[in-house]
Amino acid sequence: MPENAAHGRSGNGRGLLVSILVLIVLAPLGYYVVRGTAVALGGKPSVEFLERPATQDDRCIWNMEAGEMRLHHWEHLARIREDVVRFGKRDVPGLNECRNCHQSRANFCDRCHNQVSLTPDCFGCHYYPDNEHWDPQRFPER
Amino acid sequence: MALRLLTTSSAGAPGKDSPLAGKRMGMVIDVGKCQPDCDKCIKACQQENNVVQAAAHKNHELAVHWIRKVTIRKKIETDEKAKKAEAAQKSVILVCNHCDNPPCAQVCPVRATFKREDGIVLVDHHRCIGCRYCMIACPYNARYFNFEDVEVHEEDLNKDRPKRSHGVAESCTLCAHRLDAVDQDGNPSPRVPACVEACENGALAVGDMNDKTSTVYELLRDYAVKRLKEDLGTEPKVHYIGL
Secondary structure: OHHHHOOOOOOHHHHHHHHHHHHHHHHHHHHHHHHHHHHHOOOOOOOOOOOOOOOOOOOOOOOOOHHHHHHHHHHHHHHHHHHHHHHOOOOOOOHHHHHHHOOOOOOOHHHHHHHOOOOOHHHHOOOOOOOOOOOOOOOOOO | OOOOOOOOOOOOOOOOOOOOOOOOEEEEEEHHHOOOOOOHHHHHHHHHHOOOOHHHOOOHHHOOOOEEEEEEOOOOOOHHHHHHHHHOOEEEEEEOOOOOOOHHHHHOOOOOEEEOOOOOEEEOOOOOOOOOHHHHHOOOOOOEEOOOOOOOOHHHOOOOOOOOOOOOEEOOOOOHHHHOOEOOOOOEOOOOOHHHHHOOOOOEEEEEOOOOOOHHHHHHHHOOEEOOOHHHOOOOOEEEEOO
């Protein structure tokens, strides 16, 4: 019919074309999905994004997997904060003890925070150096 | 990743296992032993707690004091009495009284100011909204507000302790972080507050009033003490000998 002729392909063929186009556009993202999953499951990333300290404090409770910390560290810090401020329980290491190994905020904390545009309020009061020990070659500011 | 509920304080809730259980922290100040020209306790508090010194503020009225020293003297009627009155003046150290009935904690709209299980009145700076109601409520003028962010030089900063930034109210914490301190194994190893440690004349004492072996218990047992504004019913826990 004359109206349908102006639309080009229609019906089943059109759906197939759209889905193929979407797959072609999204295919490059698949590389990052696979790479991210591999790192989250414990694989070694090809690029060093965060500084991993050589030493590990025995008392540090952060002997968890990297995935656990990356996903939940603020919850753990908040719980410790409540315990320290409200109940005086200081037997669990807090932000000060993180500094024993992760000595520079610029090499570690700020790397992820800057990437996701997050500015946590903590460092306005709690001392965490970002200029001292910063390694600009390995961890350039974005 | 299932929903992770933040379990606040399930481990630290008041109870018999709490490190603060059964304690009642108090302070005794011996006015007679306090030397008029000495300000070591004030400097020690500023250094320990990153209480910014008055000189760093452009406006002196905005300075924060966790511990203050005031001189009180009798009203001078005649010249002869004035000469005697010089000797009769006393230096009184003023800090937060950590009342048992704290008006600041009562009025705080967000419960940022609270009385801990061991009787120390603290401000949770993470929750403080800076309304300054506690400053109005405190009858001892012990509460101060951070009207501005003051730059502190790195060499003056105590890096193990936070400093307060603009927008929160604060007052003397009785160095709760020192009283709560634990060693590497998690066993309590308390230290005395910075002012008590700095006083060379032994005018200050802080401890658990329920502990019969503590200095404050012995001082309270042996000396007649006064507290400030006792008629208000705040039940302050800072006691003065020789006031």
